[in-house]
Amino acid sequence: MKQLLLLVFISSQSLVAQQNALLVPFLNNGLWGIMDVDKTILVCPQFEEAYPPKNGMIRVKQAGKYGFIDQSGNIAIKIKYDEASDFQHGIAKVRKGKKEWSIKTDGTKHEGIIAICGTHYCMRPRIRETLVLYQEDGKYGFTHENLYILDTIHDVKIPDTFPAIFDTLIPITHQLMYVVKNGKGGFMHEGSIRGPALRIQSSLTFEYDDIHLFDCGFCHEGLNDIFAVKKNDRWGYARDIFHPNVFIETKYLTVASLADGFAWVEYETDKFGYIDRRGNEYFIR
Numbered sequence: 001m002k003q004l005l006l007l008v009f010i011s012s013q014s015l016v017a018q019q020n021a022l023l024v025p026f027l028n029n030g031l032w033g034i035m036d037v038d039k040t041i042l043v044c045p046q047f048e049e050a051y052p053p054k055n056g057m058i059r060v061k062q063a064g065k066y067g068f069i070d071q072s073g074n075i076a077i078k079i080k081y082d083e084a085s086d087f088q089h090g091i092a093k094v095r096k097g098k099k100e101w102s103i104k105t106d107g108t109k110h111e112g113i114i115a116i117c118g119t120h121y122c123m124r125p126r127i128r129e130t131l132v133l134y135q136e137d138g139k140y141g142f143t144h145e146n147l148y149i150l151d152t153i154h155d156v157k158i159p160d161t162f163p164a165i166f167d168t169l170i171p172i173t174h175q176l177m178y179v180v181k182n183g184k185g186g187f188m189h190e191g192s193i194r195g196p197a198l199r200i201q202s203s204l205t206f207e208y209d210d211i212h213l214f215d216c217g218f219c220h221e222g223l224n225d226i227f228a229v230k231k232n233d234r235w236g237y238a239r240d241i242f243h244p245n246v247f248i249e250t251k252y253l254t255v256a257s258l259a260d261g262f263a264w265v266e267y268e269t270d271k272f273g274y275i276d277r278r279g280n281e282y283f284i285r
Helices: 002-014 197-203
Strands: 023-028 031-036 041-047 057-062 065-070 075-081 091-096 099-104 131-136 139-151 156-166 168-171 176-181 184-189 210-212 227-231 234-238 246-252 262-268 271-276
Touching: 023 041, 023 057, 023 271, 041 057, 057 075, 075 091, 131 156, 139 168, 156 176, 156 197, 227 246, 246 262
Parallel strands: none
Antiparallel strands: 023 031, 031 041, 057 065, 065 075, 091 099, 131 139, 139 156, 168 176, 176 184, 210 227, 227 234, 234 246, 262 271
16 A cells, blocks of 8 residues: 555656646656656656657556556546557547547547548659669669760760669659669669769769668558668668658667657667657657
């Protein structure tokens, strides 16, 4: 009984309200707390699990049960469920014992049909029909309608072929490819394929160890428009369907999808935390 009273006391004292601040979970010594973007700790570590905010609600687990904390740092929905999902469009699924139902963000029961889909941008990777791949001695090259050598004497364009120098070609969008040469990767945009193959080849750079494309998830098909890139054995994120730029530097050991606005990363060996799409880190190194 004394142990239970102590737990309740800690919870009530540590849930400090702060209006209009984005609160995100952080992990410390095996327990989760809540901090803001300035890394001010607003809820002391006390939860077994905690997840990034969805619809302004943070799903937490304490003493084997699930509930929700709002963006003021208060327990908005009592920690009492055996299972609970994150909120999507104001609705979450919960289970208590054998009974399952859906609730709204005010904790009341939701009546009606649930149809939840994501809203993030999705890509459908394919290579246009104008680009034709071929294989030679285990390497890949391609032909394209805009590959040509200009015969200045006769003022005609002679079709050219991009040599088979790539270990692999991975389509990202209908215009963007990730190409690998001698184990290192770079990006090629279809809009840059114009003129002689030799000139295009000389402009390519190969600096990445790997890339990872993430599914869109929810009800969408295709790939999320943010993908991971690996350089010097560290992962970061790139986002640009035409000319990719790394907007979160390559510094993490492992990464996950940013499709929902937050990603779970390993920033040091066996140390994990969340980052958002701006690259803000919700952990203390």
